[in-house]
Amino acid sequence: MAKPVRIALIYGSIREGRFCDTIVRWAAREIDGHEAFELDVIDPSPLFPAPTNAPPNDSAANDLQQRLHRADAFVVATPEYNHSFSAPLKHLLDSIYGVWQAKPVAFISYGGVSGGLRAVEQLRLVFAELHATTIRQVVSFPNAPEQFDKQGHPRDPERASRNLCKLLAQLWWWASALRQARQEEAYASVS
Numbered sequence: 613m614a615k616p617v618r619i620a621l622i623y624g625s626i627r628e629g630r631f632c633d634t635i636v637r638w639a640a641r642e643i644d645g646h647e648a649f650e651l652d653v654i655d656p657s658p659l660f661p662a663p664t665n666a667p668p669n670d671s672a673a674n675d676l677q678q679r680l681h682r683a684d685a686f687v688v689a690t691p692e693y694n695h696s697f698s699a700p701l702k703h704l705l706d707s708i709y710g711v712w713q714a715k716p717v718a719f720i721s722y723g724g725v726s727g728g729l730r731a732v733e734q735l736r737l738v739f740a741e742l743h744a745t746t747i748r749q750v751v752s753f754p755n756a757p758e759q760f761d762k763q764g765h766p767r768d769p770e771r772a773s774r775n776l777c778k779l780l781a782q783l784w785w786w787a788s789a790l791r792q793a794r795q796e797e798a799y800a801s802v803s
């Protein structure tokens with residue numbers, strides 16, 4: 613069997629009480645069920661000062677840097693805030709260098725009526741600047757709290773699972789192709 617694709621599943625919210633927990637836990641359960649993938653869940657929270665305004669934690673940043681560097685592919689779970697993505701997610705993308713290049717990025721989005729799709733379109737622009745490629749298939753949850761039960765399971769699990777499977781198939785294709793290409797010639801030679 614081919615070497616599994618290593619996915620970093622990234623939290624797009626660090627808000628206390630975030631709905632992102634529900635989205636990420638669902639996605640992690642689903643991805644864990646696929647032999648073709650290994651999963652690492654990345655929470656940007658440690659990049660931020662404690663409420664006492666303690667300095668940012670450099671060792672936490674180094675830890676995230678190494679884990680993101682090891683990833684073959686990224687899945688970003690993004691909410692929508694004022695028609696865009698969150699400031700903490702932007703801070704993660706601006707703070708951690710060199711880990712995104714020549715790798716694919718997929719999105720699971722959620723929010724109000726738009727299902728987070730406006731945040732996704734803006735993230736595509738940012739990831740292009742980081743030399744990453746974004747996957748067409750998006751799993752989107754409009755009015756997200758209505759789409760999950762109290763235990764955090766989707767109310768229409770077959771549909772959610774089917775959409776995520778399509779996303780993962782596209783992500784696997786790109787991740788495998790780009791991993792091979794990076795091994796043959798370092799992307800740094802053209803970046």
Ligand SMILES: Cc1cc2nc3c(=O)[nH]c(=O)nc-3n(C[C@H](O)[C@H](O)[C@H](O)COP(=O)(O)O)c2cc1C
Nearest residue numbers: 625627630631632691692693694695723724725726
């Ligand atoms: C300041 C703020 C702005 C928001 N703006 C939008 C928006 O533009 N579009 C939308 O669909 N939902 C919007 N929402 C709803 C959020 O997407 C929703 O509350 C989501 O659960 C936030 O993610 P989180 O709970 O994981 O932090 C907004 C929420 C907040 C707090």
